Structures are given as C-alpha cells and as structure tokens.
Amino acid sequence: MSCDEVIPFDSVTGRDDANDVRPGIGQPVVGLLGDVRIRVGTQFSGVPGLRARTLLALLAMTPGKFVSVSTIIDELWPDGGPESPKSAVQTQVSRLRSVAPMIETGPAGYRLSLDPNDVDLWRAQLLAASASSLEPAEALDTVADAVALWRGDPGGDLGDSTVAADVAKAAADIRDTLDSIAVAASSDVGDHASAIEIARRRWHRDRADETAASSMMSALHAAGRTADAIAVFAELRELLADRWGIDPSPVVAALHADLLGATVPVEPVALSGYPVVGVRHASTELVGRTDDIAAVESLLSRARLVTVTGPGGSGKTRLAHEIGRRATQRVPVVVVELAPLRSGDDVVAAISGTLGLNEADVVMGSLPIGPVHSARDRLRDTLTSRPLLMILDNCEHVSTDVAGVVDELIAASDLVRILTTSRTPLGVAAESIYPLPPLNVDAGGSPATDLFIARARAVRPTVVIDPDRIARLCTRLDGLPLAIELAAARARSMSIEEIDNALADRFSLLRSKDRTRPERHRTLHAVIDWSWQLLDDGQRRALRRLCRFPAGFTSHAARAVAEFEPGDRIDDAVDGLVEHSLLTVDESDGLRFHMLETVREFGEEHLARDPAERDAVTDSMVAWASSVALQALELHRNGNRNAVVPAIDAEHDNLLAVLRVAAVEQRWSDVFTIFPALAYLWSVRGAHSEVVNWSVRLLGATDVDPRGVPDDIVVFAYVFMASHLGYGGSPRQAARARTALRRVLRARPGTSPALRFPAVLLLHRADGKGLARVLAEAVRSADPEIRGTALMLRGSLRENRGDLYGAERDLRAAASISHDSDDLWGMAQAAQSLGSIHGQTGRHEQAAEFYLHGAQLLWRLHAYEESVQTRTFAAASLVAADRVGDGLALLSEFGHGDRITTGLAVVASDEAMRHQTRATVLGARAEAMLRGGDVSTGLALYRDAAEQCRSGWDDIGDPYAVMLACACVDAHVLHGDHDRVEDLVRWIRTRVCAPRSALARGDLPQLGAVACAVGSYLIARGRSPEGPILLAAATSVAARQDFPSMTIDLHLGLARGVLGIDAVETALLRRPRTRAAAAESILAALTDQALRM
Template sequence: MRFGILGPLDVRGPDDSPLDPGGPRPRALLTVLLLEAGRAVSAERLIDGLYGEDPPANAANALQSQVSRLRKRLGLEIETGPAGYRLVVAPDAVDVHRFQRLAREGRQALDTGDHARAAALLHEGLALWRSPAPDDLPRLDELRLGAEQDRIEADLALGGDADLVAEVRELIARNPLGERLYGLLMRALHAAGRPAEALHVFEEARRVLADELGTDPSAELAALHLELLRGQEPVRQRGVPAQLTRFVGRTDELARIDALLADARLVTLTGPGGTGKTRLAIEAGRAREDVCYVELAPLADGAGIPYAILTALGVRQGLRGPQGEEATERLVAALESRDLLLVLDNCEHLIEGAAQVAGVLLGSCPGLRILATSREALGITGEVRCPVPPLAAGPAAQLFGDRAAAVRPDFEAHGHAQVAAIERVCEALDGLPLAIELAAARLRTLTVDELAERLGDRFRVLSRGDRTKAPRHRTLRAVVEWSWELLDEEERDLACRMTVFVGSGLSGGATLDAVEAVCGIPYPEDLLASLTEKSFLEASEGRYRMLETIRVFCAEQLTDDVSGDVSARLRDAHATYFLRLAAEAEPRLRGHEQLPWLARLSSERGNLDAALRHFLRAAPSDGLRLMADLSWFWRLHGLAGERVALARELMDAVGPKAPPGLEEEYALCALNSVMGEGDEARLARADRLLGTIDRQLRLPFTVVLWTLAVGPERSRDERVRAQVGNDPWGRALLAVGLGFQEQFAGRPAASETLFTQALAGFRETGDRWGMANSLDQLGMYADWRGECGRALELIDEALGYARELAAPEETADLLCRRGAVLLHSGAYEEAATDFARAGELARAAGTPEKVAGAMWGMGDAARLSGNTALAREHYETALETSARSWYSVGQTVHIFLGLGRVALAEGRADEADDWFAQAWTLSTSAETQGLELARVAEALASRTDEPEHAATLLGAASALRGQLIVDDPDVTPLELRLRRMLAPQVYKKAFELGGSLRHDAVRGP
C-alpha cells in the first residue's frame, strides 16, 4: 500500500486503486500514525490529534474503537503496546518519509558536489508534494523550503534555467526574510544574463533585513555580491529563450539541421505558420556553445534588424561615443572574430532587410553561421533551404498527450479506441504542432472521441471553403478559428484587444497592469488565465504574450468585429498608457530605483516604440513628450542611434517650429535626430533653441545630451546654471561638465574638487551612471599623485556601477584605467589581466579603437616586465587594429613610443629612432595634449648625445607635465631623471629651462 499526506490524505491499495479511510476522525488518526510510520505513538498524542481540547470521558476506549475500525476498513496492521500504537508500514511507502529521505540524500549529494544526482533526488522528492503542509505541521513546510532551495542551487550549478528566476521570486514573496533565497535569486539572474537586476536584489535584501530585523546581510550574501561585482562581465541575452513546455519529437529534423550547418553558413527553416519553425530553431540552437537568438516579429521595418541583433548580443553604444556610428559596421566588428550561430526568427515580413543584413555579416564574419526561420527563403547566395515538415504520427500523438496532460493532469491514453482517436485528431490537423496544441487545450471540456468527431465535422464544412490556400494553412486557420468560436464573448473581446500590444518578442506582450489600463477590463486575471489555458496566450514572468500566428488571426477579428472607433480608442489608450509609464520612469532612471526601472523599460521597448509611432501619426506633440522622457533611457540602454529615423520623422511631422511650451522636448528630438556629418542644421537648431531657455529644464539630462553634441564648453554657459536650477542631479551633472573643463584647461586641483562635488551629489540621488563617471576621474587623479591603493578603490567601485548598468564599453575603459594604475605600482601581471579583459569586452562590443587601447596596455605590461618579444606583438596588433578604425593621435603616439622602446631594449637603435621620429611628427602635426608631447620629448632626449639639446627637451617635458600630473610608468620624477641622464653642469640649466618653457616652445630635434 501507498500513503500520501503531503496534501489531502491519499491511500492506495496494492493495485493503485484509491481507498477511503472513512470520516474526519479516522483520517486524522491515520495521518498521525503515518507521520510516525513504523514507530509507536502514545495514546495521549493520538487522543489529542483526534479530539483536541475536548476529549470524551471514555477517550481511551473511543481511541481503541477508532483503531479497530481503521484496521478492518483498510486491512492495516496496527500493533498495540505499552508505548502506544504502531502502524506497521515501510517509511518509504509514506510520501512524507520518502520526501525526507530524498531531501536528505539530495542535500548530501549537493554537499559533495554531485549536482546531477542532487537535482534528480530533490526533483523526485518535491514532486511528492500536492499542497502546503497542514497548519499544525509548519516543520514540514520548512523542510520543503530547504529542499526547494537545495534543488534550485543544484539546477543553477548544472546551467540553470530562465524559469528559476520566476520560481525564486515566488518563494521570496512567501518568505521575504529568507536570506538564502536572495542569494539564489542573484545567482539565477546573473546566470540568465541579467546582472544589473542581480545586483539590485542585494540592495533589496539589505533594505528588507534592515527594516524587518534591524540587521545587515550576512557575510555570505555580501561575499556573493562582491563576487558578482568582480565577476565576468555580463551580456544582455545568453543563448536561446527558455521554453515553457517540453520539446517533443523532431529528432530527425534536429540532426538534419546540424548536418546542414556543418557545411552551409546560412540555413533557412521554411514553412507556413504553426509548423514549429521557431521551436525547432530554438532547440537546434540550445546545444550550441555560442548562440544568439533574435526575434524579428516585433520590428516594423528592416532598418531595425542590425539594432535588434546588437541588443541581443548585449552590445551597447557607450554614452560618450558618437550616436551616429553605423550599426551594421558595429555589428560586423562585434562578430568578425567570433564562432557564433545567429538565429534570426520570423524573417518573412522583413525578407529584403534580413537578406541584406545576412549577406553583409556572412561576407565579413568567417566564423558566423545563420539559422533563419521564414515562410519563404531569403534568396541569397549560399543559402540552404530546409522545409519543416509536419510531425509524424508518433511524435504528433506524443505532443498531443503531453499538452493534454498539462490541461488535465489525470489524462492518459487508455485502450486502442482512445489511441486511435488521438491519431485521427493529429491526422486531421496535418501534424501541425500549433494546431495540435490548440486542440489539446479543448480536453478540459471534451473527451478525445468528442474532439475527433467535432474536428471531422469542422473540416468537412471547411473543405468547401477557399481551396486556393495551401492545405496546411487551411488546416491551421481552421483550428484557430474553431478554437476562437469556443471562446466566450468576454474572452474573444480581450483576445482582440490584446493585439494592440506588440507580439511575441522578448519585449512584447503586456503586464497585468497594462492589460487592465489599455483594454479597459477591470480585474482581467481570470480572463487572462483562461486564454492562457486555451493556448491563446503565453504567460511568463508576469507578462502575457500572443504567438504571432494567433495574434494575426485575432487582429483580423478586431478589424471585422470591432468598430473603427473602438479600434482607434484602443491604440490611443495603448499610447497614452506608455506615455504615462515613460513619464513615471524618467526621474527614477536618475535615482536609487535606476536598475529596476531600466529593466522595466527594457521589457517594454516594443510597446514604447509602437506608442511613439502612433503619436507620430496621430499626435506629434505627445510624441515629443514621449521621446523626451525616453531619451535618457535610450542613452543608458546603449543604442540611441536606433531611434534616429523616428526622431527625424517626428521633427518633420511637428514642423520647423517648436510647439508652445515644448521647446525643450523639441530640442531633445532634434538632438536625437543628429547622426553625424550632414546634420549640422538640426544640431544648430537645437543649440539655438536651448540657448534661449532661461528657466529650469524639466529634464536635466538635456544638458548632457546638449554638451555631448556641441561640446563640453556649454557647461560654462551661465544660462546652463539657470537651466539646471536646484535639481540635485542636475547640479552634480553641472559639476561633471565643469570638472572636465578645468581638466582640459590644465587645472587638475580645481577639476578634482568639482568631481568630488559631483560624486557627493550622485551618491545622494543614487545614480550609478553619475557615480561611475565621477569615480573614474577621481581614480585617475589619485593615480597621478601616486596613491595607487586609493585609485584602485575608486576605480573598483566605478566598475561595480558600470557592470550593474550592463555597460561593457564603459567597463572596458575602467579596466584599462585600472591596468594603468597597476602598471604604475609595478603589478605588471595583474595589469596585463585587466587589459586582456578590457580587450575581450571591447572586441565583443565591436569597438576596435578600444581593442587597440587594451592591446597597447598589454604591450606596456609585457615590456615593463622584460618580455620585449610579447610587447612588440601586442603593440603591432594594436597598430593594425587602430588602422581599421578611428583612433586618437595620443594613443597612436603611445604605440609608436612603445615600439621604439622595444627596439631600443633589443639593441636596434636606428629602428628606435625611426619610431620616435614618427611619434614626434604625428604629435606636432595634430591636436595633442601636453602629455603626449612630453612623452615624445623625453624619448628623444634619451637618444641625443648633445647635453644642451637634451636639457631643452627635458625642460620642455617638465613644463608640459607641469600642466598635468605625471601618469607615465616609464617616467621617474624629473629631477632624478635629469641627474641620471645629464652631466652636473647641464642639470641646473635644464631644470631652469623647464620652468620657463610652454607648449609652443617645443620644437623638433
């Protein structure tokens, strides 16, 4: 016999048939005996369990009577002894004892590092639970929670799953003080490629523990937080999306796709909607080590394809970088050195754009392979078309049974007749997976035989319809239409209204709040649950999404069944809701709530773009407001260039003059429309308009975008002070702008003071972007003073914020800064590690100029540690990389000097002189800072045999460095260097010269 008490009492006979123990008291008695299966239970405890605080006068006799009835009714062996009553049964026959054994063994396996066995044991144990433990047995719920945490930890160690995030969040909602759960959530989010959210969870845990318990997070949780801060830099999306259902069949198709991809670099899965192309592509990509999935269905035109791929890759545009850099070029740079499978899903509505992007990438990136899904082939050279067939009879029936069990847990195909009925259903549906899933959802109310009969009648009627359509298309449409007709009026109405939301992409669908506000249906939870159960919606992590095939069908019903006025009101309501959301988010993006609101807007990108396009046509002034509120999000998110075309269209729709009261919004739109050369008129229009505003700006980040576009000197404009006003974030921002101005003017002390003020302001508001930028500069100044330890503290804190913001370019810059500090302190090996990590990030981000910067840093580390051969290799790689991109003169000069110093160390003096001469020519023929000229002057001084000339050069270097602070690991303090290099009689003269020379006094040797 088997017994279940982890839920309603369940007793099963040897043949697995259910047995009834009787009324409430026999059930209570059996439950208490089962809790101590195989052990004696005292009469007092049993009486207390049966009667509570009001036992009968003859309680002992009543208990004996109940035990006797239980023996006879179920045939149980219950022994009586001096210690009480003992139910003779093996503990493993009782689910609670089996669960405890599996949980204990699972924990032991976890402790020994056998994660696969731990996961299997814990999954098996937790599957025994059918409901929460009774209120009088809280210990069991505690054991269950511990097992759930152990199982999640094992799953994470095995690679994790996106579903773990939602599961852990649910556990935290029930156990808000569970510190281990916060750690598991941090790890799950980090594993899912959502590092900013992972780090925000630590802050959430700290706040909850302080408010509820008055304590700080444990050392273990703090150590995990530090580990994630220092860990590998995250990407936006890793691999392919997690799926909500089990993958069934298609073994042969997966093998065929693998074989095709081994020989061809572009494979396109073709077939009508509903054949399972998307799911097949996802499963084919799941086994790949480096794969990127891109959903194209939400895109309105092909111009957005490169940006969609960049976003999926986790490549973002640095805030300081140019907005107008060509997205396709950036994409090529990010992929040209990677062996990656790119999955482009749902290409059919953008077939020309998809073909163009695929052609460029395949021609430029030799390690790239593309797996596309489309209703038609892309039609480019080298493409291999792979039609996706319907499911064979066996897998089709298996899929039906799998999905049927999801809606009816007790479903199981019994007997030849029922198996035959399932086969008839799948045959009628042409083996189309989507059609089969929709049909299986009807088993809540129909038997398989009824379903088969109704489908047969349905298709006999439909066969008289449009025979010009492809048979599978007719079949799919028929089953969608049939499922539609089985919805009640409220469900149909909501399904129609849900089509106003962008569809099935990662940023598609809608939250419950959005559905209620936009669709005008109060408390829609039950309707949404019903549509989800009937496969019209997918629900995941608080969002409801429609499969694209169903969305298209429901949109047709919206056109047919809902009046034009209602349809227009829906689009208006959708745009208005997201306008309010953007306005609510805007100030939070600059404060302590920055990370969750970045994530919230990221999940709504598709809907926000759709709202902006609607305003573009219907209400351009509201479009200006929405674009203004989103401008800072786009910059922080990293791909502002994606919205340049929209900004230009919006400016054309508004006209040449700003609407009254929207001058700032109009100027921001103009700034967003600036791509680069050729946009001087738009930039000048924005500059003039902002220059006329003498009030506090509604959006203080306007000053940032303004100065990025026209130059940091704008921060000196007195009008800007009035525009910033008393806003604390704006004042901190103004201090940053002025700090850079003082730095460029050669006044480091004043600059450092301003960056210190800025950091204090950004700490007050909680803005990570501002803190990272301020700490970066303060770390540089500490390094220049020789305070290496302090510099590393500041830069490490900045790195933490950059990683929270998922900003790989800024992270690469900071790692290079950190590497430079380590060089100055003599930690060459550690410095090389930081430069190498920076190079990897920059390479993945498609920024060759930053790759070059990291490479010359690695060259410096190798040269200073004595490995000149490796140094030369790094310098040459940096020079080659810099030749393919924009690159600063100062960095190129540094590479030339590095190559010269390597040549000198290896005894090739003529080659060294040649590199130094090239560095001098470049540094004096371009706009360079004094630091670069000082470096060249010092290198040339080391090569001259004329003391007077050396004194002049070194004196000039001293003057130039006097405008800055020494930051070069090759340079010892000037006085010591002069004493070593020059005869005593010229030392004094050189030092005197150094006090009088200025930048324009430096001349060629």
C-alpha cells in the same frame, strides 16, 4: 692573445658539466629564441651590432661544428664581400669574442665550443625529444620547460639574412613538435580545454597543414566535440581543393571516417564560461525531433547558414532553441527573436540590441567621443571577433532584410554560424535549407500522438485516451505541433471525440471560403479560428485589442488599452485567453502576458475589419505609452533614477512600436512625450545611434508646439537631440538642434532648474568664454542634481587644463552627490573619471580600484560594452601598479583584444572601439613583458598597440590613440630601440598639429604626454635643441603617465645620461612656469620646421 687562439670554454664559465648533454642542466649560454643573447657571467645580455648577432647566430646553429670563412662572408656581406674578406671576418670574430670567448678557430673555419644543450634553440629540441618518450604528466612538465625558453620572435633581430630565416624555421618546427606533444598529453590527462587551445593555435598557423588539422580533430573528438572535429576536416578539404586541387591524405581521411562512426558522449558538459543569450530551456520535452536535430546539426557542421523552413506551428522555434541549448557546450550562442518586428528596417537593431552593443567610443574617464558608427557596421565588426552560433528566429516577415544582413555577416567572418527559422527560404547563395517535416502519425504510437496525449494529460490527467481517434485528429491537424498542442489544451473541458468533431467543422469552413491562402497557412489559421469560435464576446474583444503589444503586457496595460466600453471586464477576459492557450504567462519579473505571434496576426486581421475599433485601440495604445513614458521620467525628476531604466526597458518594444505609429500619424505631443523616455534608455545603454537617427527624423517637427506636454519633458527631448547631434550629426543638423533648443527654452518658462542647466550648457559659446563663471555659480546650487552635473563638467575641464588636484576634488564631490542619491549612472561616470585622474598621475593601484568599481556599476545598468572596456583600463592599471599577475589574469578575459567575452552577453566593439580595446590590452601586455625582462616581446606588443592606434581611429588627434602611441615611443626610447618608432613620432606630431586636433585645443596632460615622448625621442636621436625644451615643458602641464613607460622621471634620467646633468637642469630652469605658457611652448616646438621629418 691572438684572435686565432683557442680559449677553452670551461675556463671561462667555470662549469664542470660542459660535456653533459642532458636537457635542463645549467642555463643556456646562447639565446636564439628571441633576440640574440649571450651569457656573460650571470647576465644574459643582448649582442650589439647586426653583423655580430648574425655571426653568433650562424655559429650557434651548428654548435661544436666549424663554419667555413666563405660561408661567414656570404652571410655577413650578402651584397658583396669587403676588399679583404678574411681580415674582415677576423675583425668581426675578434669583436664578438669580447662577449663570446668560447669561439674557436681551426683549419675549417670557426665554431662555438658549446654543446647543443648550451643553445636554447637546440635545448628546446632535446627537451622535445625527451618529452616524446615520457608519461603524459611528465611530458607536459617537460614541454612547459621547453616553451619557457622562448623570449620573443626568433630571428627577429637578424634582418633579412639567410640565418634569420633558418633560425625562424628551426624554432617554428621545434615549437610545432612541442605543441603536438602537448596536445596529445593534455588530452590523455583529461585537460581537453588546453589541448584544444594548443591545437587551435597550431592549426591556425597554417590551416592547410594536415598534421595540425589532424591534431585539432583528435583534440576536439577527445573532448566530446566530434561535430566540431568533422567541421575541421570539411574546412581542410575545401582549403586543399581551392589551393592545390587535391584531397586530404589517406591518413586524415581515415581519421575523418573514424569520427563519422564515433559515438558522441551524451553526458552534459559544463558551459565553461561560454556566453549564452536568449536560449530558452523548455519546460516540456521536445517530442519526436531527435532525427531532425541530428540532421540540422550535421548541416551546421558543413554549412555556415542553415534555414529551417516549415509552416507556422511546425515547431521551428522549439527545434532552434534545442539546437542552441546543445551548442552551448561548444560555442557562444545568441538567439534573436525577430517575430516582434513590424518592419525589416529593424532587423539590425534587433540583433545589435540582443548582443548588448554600445555605440559610443569611450576613453578612460571621458565622455563618448568620435563618430557614431552605423549599427550594421558595428554588427559586422562584432561577429568577426570569435566563434559564434547565431539563431535568428521567425524571419519570414522580414526575410529580404534578414537575407541582406546574414549574407554580409558570413562574408565578413568565417567564425560565425547562423541558423534561421522561416516559413520561406531566405534565398542566399550560401544557404542550406532543411524543411522541417510534420510529426509522424501512427495510432500504434508516434511523435504526433505522443505529443497530444502528453499535453492532454497535463491539463486533465483523467482524460480518456482513444488512440485511433487521436491519430485521426493529429492527421487532420497535418502533424503540426502547435495545432496539436492547441487542440490538446481543449481536453480541459472537452472529450477527445468533441475536440475531433469541432475541429472538423472549422477546417471545412475555412478551406471552402479562402482557397487563395497557402495550404499550411489555412491549416494553422483554422486551428486559431477554431479557438476563436470557442471564445465569448469579451474574450474576442480582448484578443483583438491586445494584439498590438509586441513585448507583452501587464494587467494594468491591458485595462488601459482594451477596457474602454461599458461592460468590458478585461481581467476576466485575459484569464479566459490564458486558459485557451492563446496567452502565455511570464512571471520572471512580475506577472506579464504574451500573445503568440500567430495569434497576434489573427487578432490584427479581425481588428482591421472594424475601423472604429481599430482607431480606438490606436488611441488607447498611444495614450498608454505616453503615460508610461511620463511616469518613468517622473521617477527621474523625483530622484529615483535607478528605477527609470528598468521601467522603460520593460516596455521598450511596446513604446518603440507606438512611437513609430505616432510619428507616422504626426501625433507630435505623444512623440515628444515618448521619445525622451526611449532616448534616456538608449543613452544609458550606449545605443547612441538610435537617439541620433530619431533626432534627425524629429528635426523636421521642431517648429511644432507639442501642446499639453509638460515643459520638462519637451525640453528633455530637445536636450537629447542637441547633445547627440552635436557629436553624431552633421554641423548643420547640430546647429538646427541648438536653435530649436534655444527657442523651446524661451517658450517653456516652467522648465525646472535642474533641466534648464544642462540645456544652457549646450547652448554656451563654442569658445567657452564665461563658462567658468556659470559653473562656479552652479556648484553652489541648492539643487544636488545641478551641483553634480556642474562638478562633473568642471572636473573634466580642470583635468584638461592640467589642474589635476582641482579635478579630483570636483570629481570626488560629484561622486559623493551621486552616492547620496544612489545614482548608479552618476557614480559610474565619476568612478571612470577618477580612475583616469589617478592613472595619469601614476597612482595606478587606486586607478584600478576606481575602474573596477565603475565597471561593476555599468554592468548593473546593462551598459555591457562600456563596462568591459573599463575593465581593460583596470587591467592596464594593475600591470602598471606592479600587480602583473592580477593584471594578466584580468586581461585573459579579453583574449588578445580582438574578442571580448562577458558572462551574460557577447560584447564587441565597432571598428574604432575594437581597435581601442585591442590597443589597451596590447599596451598592458607590453608593459607586463617589459617588467619581466622580455624587452623584445614587450616592444613588439607595443608596436602592435600603436598600429591599432594608427589604423583604427579616423578622428584627428584622438586623445586616447595619441596617448597609446606616446607610450609606445616612450618604451622604445627607454630601451634603446628608438629607430623603430620614427614613423610613429611623425604620426603623433601630425595629429597634434592638425587644425582640428583636440589636443591643440587644450588637453594639457595629453599634450604633455606628447611633449615627453617626442622630446625624449629627439634627445635619444641626438636632435637636442628641441628635445630638452619639450621634455622640460612636459613637467609643467601634468603630462599623463598612465603606463609605466610614460613615467617622466625615467625620461629625465635618460636625458641626463645623454645630455649631461647640467644641460637638463638648465632646460628645467628655463621651462615656462604656467601651464598655458608651457602649452604654447610645446606647440611651438612641435610645429618648428626643424621637427619636420
């Protein structure tokens, strides 16, 4: 048969519907929506050779129409045609006809004897045209059929050719049309969440696309989110002005005008999983602030930083919480209370703590690794992950520090909106200020008088209402809500006239004696001073002495701190302060009292007037805090570990405030008592930088003997210092901490064996010599705590040496000990490690179970970030176990790895953690695509995961980063696309061979994963001398197989196909028989000059 002979298409495919152009009939014959494919019989296969793919794509772009020979020549040889162009084209056509016999030759050139419906690209266009005329539900089904035709990146395997660009543009235009139809149809059927998601994806492709922006605005408005729709217009207008100096088109402007006049639905919308942290739902109605709420919300739709200013007591906090509550219908909301802070240095820590951030880089089943990143960096990284409304309440006393933080945050991300409340503006360039006015006063009915009447009747329903006198009273209170509420509370035992008269005297006294105060402070101070004058002496003493508790206090704490003179009756005094509305009662977790911040400041002012009483209160606060710390650590010593975290957490802010005072005043015995309790909590929650920072601070006091402190408590403090500075401090700091720990152990012979054991481990030789003997003795200890610690450590060491059976046995034994003692933290660590053991040996179903169990335990401990990351490991394991649907469902919680959402907190990671989580999610999705047959997409996702590894980790030889990179190489080798990963192989080799590499120092399973990946790559490239050596040696060191592409049997099978069975069997027979020898063989092969690329 000559190359010019026409082959009727029907005779090849056996189809009797070749002329049927209805969308959806039969299967596409040519695929352009992904890698270029051709259907031969029942197989939809790739086309080998760039020119062959380019030729097929060129013809498929105009099915049924001839393409001239000159056009083909220009496309296939853009840099200059061959010597005999027509013959060269004939040769290419002849080769392509072996898989695409429907190519016809004619006078005008060549064509595909196909209908548009036979090419997936044009079938998608036909489906789009059909969907546009259907009812919404049918349209959505048709759009879904069209979208299902996409298999990857159209034009991605066509190089830099013109046809590649044409394919990509055509596909993008069709997809845009489909998305537009889907948005409208989803809105019509009431599926607003899908409509918004599709519209957002479409708009994010080009935020200057007015059509996409209009679609986004319409979808948001249909969902009742008109304010967000208006915000889209604002962003579009700003972008068009910046980019081209133009305004939005009249069509978009008209839509915007319609939205401004629209009525937003008032029905409550389900939260739909948006995280909410710190938003309080008020027990009483917010009176008189409807217009203020609308004004602030309007500002937030246009500006990314809004500050509500006003005097103390004007209602800024209540307003902010109400705005936050309303916003939970649209975005995640986090409220951070800054009032408890005594120093601007604590602003970042307060925000990070509210967000629940972890500060360790955690890998599958391992202890924290990598540097401890600064809290400020972590905060910036967290808020680049997803839309968020952050409310910072009570900023005035730390306004300079808040200004620096918010300025950095809004510069780092366009996704976050920040609402602050402060008595003074922050002074940031991006700040929009809303002065909160006082409540309007009118005797005929007004917000101020309504508020007073409502609160007065709440305390005494029979109170006699005098509208004129109430209006005069509210006017003299400057319309401040807090002042009005405090005055109304006195209606319990006073008439309106008596309240009015008493208030008049107090204001007059204060205004005449302190005119240096701002007017607004004089007003609020007068209200509090008026309440102060109505207290008896015992209540006044209590208010002064209890003003040092930023986190509130229990009755026991109140007695311990304030009851130190004969005749003190603190319980009665506290009841009186509650009645006077100077204390609030919180019964959410036991009975706890909170003092308003303004009242605390008033108490501090009066306490300072009596130095003797001030010093006595300081002494009693420090003594109380030390007692709380000792009691919490005693729970740990007695085996009640699960009670330790709640006990310390309840008093965290109080303990931290006392620790700062004790450190400043060099009360070292108290410092070394309180610090280990806080360090314990910080370690469990992952706030490791707090431990590091305090450890550095306390290094200067390591030559001080904290007298009177139990031996275990002091050693506990030094164990925290040495362990955290060992990986989070400088080498000099780590050495100083170890020296101090060694000295303390010698000086504290009463240290319990359970605590002495980890201390001794920290002081062990760096080369590990003799450690096996120490652990062997410890695992036989009668003390279960020592046994558990020794088994966990030995299990980790055995895993690193490739003794996976021994490691699993130790870890199960450690888990059993933790279970018997109901130690959640120990159980969580063991579950993570067992998940890692099972995952690397290919037992993925069991690995997922362990990871999910560990994540659940970590969540119960409020170790949110580590819990979320462990769930990503579980998702990857489910995909590897061929439970792709379950794995993808779990992965859907994490977006595309660049954001993490939890049910109760917004969790994200610092730069390294964020890259690691994203890499895990991408790797799992890659395996899911590969298992589904979408090789192009799967490999592309793997390359994205590898890029996260290369750009996101600074540590040389970081095991997890290298492992994911190996999985990427493995996948490309198995699917015949090894040319794309040459640079990645070079990166892996340099990481392993670097002097400080953790892998080179003895993590044999990880080293085996490297040997498998590099060895298989070299075999596929034809560089066989070192390839078989590495691949064979990988079988001797229990190479990790966490992802399916890492399965070593698959690579041995591939090697047999390339080298022959005999060559591979010979390499296996010659492999080293011991793990140590195999490791040396791997390192030698990797460092061989022949491998330097």
